[in-house]
Each structure stands twice: as structure tokens, then as C-alpha cells.
Amino acid sequence: MGNYYNTFQTKTGDYARSVSIIGVGNSPYMITHKDPEWNGITEVELFAQSAIAAMDDAGITGKDIDALTYSQLFTETSAVIDPNVFALDWLGMRGKASWHVESACTSPGIAFDNAVMAVASGKYDVVLAGGVDIAQSKPRDNMPACFREPQEAAQLHKIAAKQWQDTAYTRYGTDNGVIMFEDYVYQYMDKYGVTAEEMDDAFIGLTISESRSAAVHPDATMKESYIDIAKKAGFDDVWDYMRSFHNPKITNHVRANEGIKYADGSACVIVAATDVAEKLCKNDKPMIKVLGTGASFIDHIHPDNLTAMTREATRQLYERTGLTGDDIDLLYTQNYMAPDALHVVEEVGYIPKGKAHEYFKDGRTAYDGDKPMNTGGGIQCFGHCYGAGGLLMVAEATRQMRGEAGTAQVKKVPKTTLIRSQGGSQGTIMIGLQTMDKQ
Amino acid sequence: MKPDLTVKKYYDALENGDILGRKCSDCGNVEWPPVYSCNECGGHHTEWIEMSGEAEVTEFLPPAGALNQVKEFMPYAVGYVRLKEGPVVNNIIQGITKENAEELRKQLPLPVKAKIVKMEEGYSRVLFTIDE
Numbered sequence: 001m002g003n004y005y006n007t008f009q010t011k012t013g014d015y016a017r018s019v020s021i022i023g024v025g026n027s028p029y030m031i032t033h034k035d036p037e038w039n040g041i042t043e044v045e046l047f048a049q050s051a052i053a054a055m056d057d058a059g060i061t062g063k064d065i066d067a068l069t070y071s072q073l074f075t076e077t078s079a080v081i082d083p084n085v086f087a088l089d090w091l092g093m094r095g096k097a098s099w100h101v102e103s104a105c106t107s108p109g110i111a112f113d114n115a116v117m118a119v120a121s122g123k124y125d126v127v128l129a130g131g132v133d134i135a136q137s138k139p140r141d142n143m144p145a146c147f148r149e150p151q152e153a154a155q156l157h158k159i160a161a162k163q164w165q166d167t168a169y170t171r172y173g174t175d176n177g178v179i180m181f182e183d184y185v186y187q188y189m190d191k192y193g194v195t196a197e198e199m200d201d202a203f204i205g206l207t208i209s210e211s212r213s214a215a216v217h218p219d220a221t222m223k224e225s226y227i228d229i230a231k232k233a234g235f236d237d238v239w240d241y242m243r244s245f246h247n248p249k250i251t252n253h254v255r256a257n258e259g260i261k262y263a264d265g266s267a268c269v270i271v272a273a274t275d276v277a278e279k280l281c282k283n284d285k286p287m288i289k290v291l292g293t294g295a296s297f298i299d300h301i302h303p304d305n306l307t308a309m310t311r312e313a314t315r316q317l318y319e320r321t322g323l324t325g326d327d328i329d330l331l332y333t334q335n336y337m338a339p340d341a342l343h344v345v346e347e348v349g350y351i352p353k354g355k356a357h358e359y360f361k362d363g364r365t366a367y368d369g370d371k372p373m374n375t376g377g378g379i380q381c382f383g384h385c386y387g388a389g390g391l392l393m394v395a396e397a398t399r400q401m402r403g404e405a406g407t408a409q410v411k412k413v414p415k416t417t418l419i420r421s422q423g424g425s426q427g428t429i430m431i432g433l434q435t436m437d438k439q
Numbered sequence: 440m441k442p443d444l445t446v447k448k449y450y451d452a453l454e455n456g457d458i459l460g461r462k463c464s465d466c467g468n469v470e471w472p473p474v475y476s477c478n479e480c481g482g483h484h485t486e487w488i489e490m491s492g493e494a495e496v497t498e499f500l501p502p503a504g505a506l507n508q509v510k511e512f513m514p515y516a517v518g519y520v521r522l523k524e525g526p527v528v529n530n531i532i533q534g535i536t537k538e539n540a541e542e543l544r545k546q547l548p549l550p551v552k553a554k555i556v557k558m559e560e561g562y563s564r565v566l567f568t569i570d571e
Contacts, residue, residue, distance in 0.1 A: 027440055028440060037441070037442050038444075041442050041444055041447075042446045045445060048474075048475050048476075049443060052476070052483045061482045061483060062476050062478075062481035063481025064481070089474045089476070089478060090474045090475050090476055091475075092476030092477055092480070092481035092482060092483060093476075093481070094478040140560075141560075143560050143561075144446060146446040147450075147562065
């Protein structure tokens with residue numbers, strides 16, 4: 001298979017001023033209607049709880065925030081338009097600027113990017129970027145959102161999938177949209193002489209690592225690792241379990257546990273102009289600077305779209321900031337199927353080319369490994385909440401970089417973190433963060 | 440993080456005939472409908488209170504007629520309602536008709552009372568009626 005990097009290259013300029021993250025907050029990920037405490041929570045409430053947690057983290061209130069960027073994907077099933085407006089009252093921000101962004105699961109990355117640009121431009125000093133989805137249930141027809149009924153993922157995706165019927169113009173992923181996620185696997189195998197069994201081991205290893213990360217994170221949907229799950233199923237060796245009928249192949253290279261764990265949740269990040277933040281924040285937490293972002297969007301009909309977007313968005317970021325893969329201490333990437341991680345670690349220069357399958361298999365990307373990735377467990381194990389995922393990664397990265405991630409803390413507190421927010425049909429935002437030296 | 444199901448609590452309370460709001464612990468401002476934060480001072484330390492249901496209409500628009508109005512609530516006008524506790528909201532005021540609108544306008548502000556009505560779908564909502 002060849003490579004089809006049919007993207008234009010964009011030259012991006014510098015921010016007019018420095019932007020920092022001053023507060024982060026997120027909800028636990030869960031299926032809210034199945035949780036007796038959370039059953040009946042509405043989207044705006046779940047959003048607001050994370051937003052207020054972020055304000056408390058920064059030591060500010062709604063009066064200090066100038067604008068809101070709000071990410072929610074499934075407004076159709078939540079039966080709302082302009083949900084950003086309703087959120088303002090809950091945050092003590094009535095009358096302020098707000099906007100709703102939607103670009104599938106890239107929405108939260110875009111919300112963050114927009115917030116950063118809004119501050120960097122000089123127009124606003126402090127902006128809250130937040131995301132939410134309660135897509136595993138929906139409000140009953142013509143009822144307030146606290147009165148809900150379950151909604152299966154398959155049912156939900158039928159709504160999005162209506163557009164997929166146009167195989168010429170809207171996200172043509174060939175058959176079920178899953179197979180194309182493993183296109184790079186074949187290229188990797190050809191390039192480096194890796195066998196299918198070695199690839200299977202790599203993705204199993206990656207998933208075990210992510211489950212270990214989830215098991216020590218209080219907000220993850222998975223509460224135990226596959227090591228413990230395997231033991232309960234009668235397998236002393238987790239590898240036997242992960243190769244068994246408990247974890248069958250669902251495509252040529254993807255097993256059942258290497259896909260998506262859907263969840264409800266929310267995450268919020270507050271960004272501020274760095275000089276404003278220094279006066280505003282009533283805490284002595286390390287300041288996390290937004291070095292920059294890169295963005296690239298390519299329709300799924302185009303071959304190698306995922307690789308092309310990661311390459312282009314990373315190039316934009318690295319070119320403007322001078323970062324290289326050697327500078328990265330911690331990586332987050334939204335991998336809808338485990339194989340998606342393969343091209344990412346190569347394109348950003350995090351793991352040497354041709355070695356990713358070994359690193360994954362050997363568990364080196366776990367939270368306690370030497371190449372930590374997706375602390376918390378990623379989409380496979382922490383969970384996937386469409387409107388919040390990218391912001392959750394920023395929140396998680398911020399806590400790691402401050403050294404306040406508790407039981408999920410990586411060994412060496414990272415100074416520079418790279419985040420890949422990605423979603424259908426498709427879009428990629430690369431975010432570079434760095435801890436500022438104390439003045 | 441523990442859940443705070445404010446919307447559900449508000450609607451459940453209506454079933455018991457109670458209209459709830461939230462009062463800011465920092466500045467005393469009351470929010471109705473209840474939300475987590477205060478939109479007077481921007482803070483987010485608010486506590487539940489029971490609203491009195493007493494209010495006054497400070498302005499209303501002439502009744503628009505059956506073509507545009509919700510038949511089950513007629514006769515009514517839409518207008519600005521200032522609750523005794525402070526919040527001002529747009530809402531429905533029953534008892535204002537095309538015939539009496541002019542006379543009632545001369546009496547503004549008009550005392551009104553909150554009324555809880557049951558909707559066809561099974562949940563309840565608040566509107567206001569002229570306080571005879």
C-alpha cells in the first residue's frame with residue numbers, strides 16, 4: 001500500500017501574547033443513567049460541575065471569566081440548540097460571549113484551540129473551554145432533560161451514520177468505518193518486517209497498559225485492570241485471557257477490548273493570558289503554558305487520512321514552536337482503535353520508527369513506563385465521551401505536569417506534553433503544553 | 440465529584456407544590472429557576488430556598504389571540520414578572536384578556552401569584568396569574 005499525503009501545508013503565525021492554563025476540572029466518566037447517584041443529571045449540569053471544579057482549581061469565579069467555548073456533539077439527541085447559552089447562567093456568566101463548537105469528537109480540541117486563540121488575540125483575558133455529552137441516554141420526548149431514557153450507541157450512531165450513505169461526499173469509510181482504522185498496520189508490517197502475531201501482541205500489550213492506568217485513576221470507567229479481570233475469569237496469565245474468546249478479533253487486527261468504551265462525562269479547562277494569570281490565580285501551582293496548536297481536517301474517503309492529519313498538524317506545531325519528538329515527556333492521543341496509536345507515536349517522534357510494536361508489547365507506554373502515554377487509560381479504558389475527550393486529555397496532562405495526579409502520576413513529572421485530539425470525519429488538533437519555569 | 444441534580448430536584452418539588460430557588464451565600468441574590476451559580480456576583484456558593492410564589496408584573500405585551508397562544512392556558516398575556524425574592528423572568532400571566540388589558544396596564548405593577556400547572560407529558564411547570 002502506498003502513502004497518499006494529499007494535504008496542503010499551512011504556515012501558522014505566532015500568538016500575540018502568551019497563554020496559560022489556570023484551572024482544570026472533569027467529572028468521572030460513567031453511564032449516568034445506570035448510576036443511582038448520577039441518574040437524572042442533565043448535560044448542562046454535568047458541564048457546570050466540571051466548570052466550577054476548574055474555577056475552584058484556579059481560585060476564580062464566573063465573574064473573572066470573559067467567554068465560554070462549549071463543546072457537545074450530540075445536541076440532536078439531547079434535543080437542544082445553542083446549549084452554550086444555557087450553560088452561562090449555571091456558571092455565573094450571564095450575558096457574556098459564548099459559542100458552541102461541533103466537529104464530531106474533535107469538538108473539545110477545537111473548543112480548546114478557540115479559547116486559546118481568543119486569549120492569544122488579545123480580545124479576551126480569560127476563557128473557559130468545556131465539553132460534555134450524555135449520549136448513552138436522552139431526554140424523553142417533550143420533557144425536561146432530567147427525565148431520560150437509555151440510548152444504545154448503535155442507535156445513536158445511526159443518526160450520524162445517515163450521512164455515511166453518501167459514499168461520494170460524506171465520510172466514506174468503505175464498510176463499517178472500522179476497517180480503515182487499521183490501514184497503517186499493513187504499511188507498518190511491510191516497512192519493518194513485523195508479523196501479524198507481533199502486531200497482535202503489540203495491541204494487546206498497549207491495552208493491558210491502558211487498563212493498568214485506568215485501574216489507578218479515580219475517574220475512569222474501568223475500575224480494574226485486565227490483569228485482575230483475567231484472574232477473576234480463571235486466567236493466571238493476562239496474555240492468555242487477552243488472546244482468548246473473551247477478547248475475540250473483530251477485524252483483522254483489532255480485538256474487542258481494543259475498541260471504544262463509550263461513557264458520559266464532562267471536562268473543562270480555563271485559559272488566561274499569562275500576565276493576567278499571574279495576578280489572577282490565587283494559588284502557587286506551576287503555570288502550564290500553551291506552546292501552540294496545529295490543525296488538519298481530511299474527509300475519511302481519502303487514503304491515509306489519519307496519518308496525513310497527524311503529520312500536518314504536528315508539522316505546524318513543531319515548525320512554530322521548535323519542538324521535536326525528543327522534547328516530549330508525555331503523550332496523549334485519542335485512538336478509537338488501538339492500532340491508531342501506531343502511526344501517532346512515529347509521526348510525532350515519540351518512539352523510534354519501527355519500534356512502536358515492541359514498546360507497546362513491553363508495557364513501556366503505561367503510566368509507570370519510560371514512554372508514558374494516555375494516563376488514565378485512553379478511549380479503550382478510561383472511556384470515550386464525544387464532546388469532552390480532548391479537554392479531558394488537557395486536564396489530565398495539566399495535573400500530571402503539576403505533579404498532582406495522585407495514584408495515576410507518571411514517575412518523572414513531565415515538563416512538555418503533546419496531545420492529539422482527533423475525531424470523525426476526520427479532524428486532528430495537536431496541542432503542545434509546557435510547564436513554565438518559576439519566575 | 441458528587442452529583443448535584445438541581446434540575447430534577449426543581450421539577451420533583453413542583454410535584455409537591457413547592458417552587459424552589461437558590462440563594463447566593465456570598466451576596467444574597469436569588470436565582471430562579473435555580474442554577475448552581477449567582478449571576479449577580481459570579482460566585483458559585485448557593486443554597487436552596489423555597490420561593491413565596493408572590494410576584495408582580497412590571498410589563499406585559501397585548502394578548503396575541505388564539506392563533507399564537509397556547510389554548511390550554513388562555514386567556515393570558517406574556518410579560519415581565521418580578522418575583523418577590525428578586526429574579527425577573529419572562530412568563531405567562533393568566534387573567535389578562537384583550538378586553539381588560541388596557542385597564543390593567545394602568546395599574547402596573549400588578550400583583551400576581553405563581554401557579555403550578557401539570558403538562559400533558561406528566562411534568563409540571565410554573566406560570567403566573569393575576570392576584571385577585
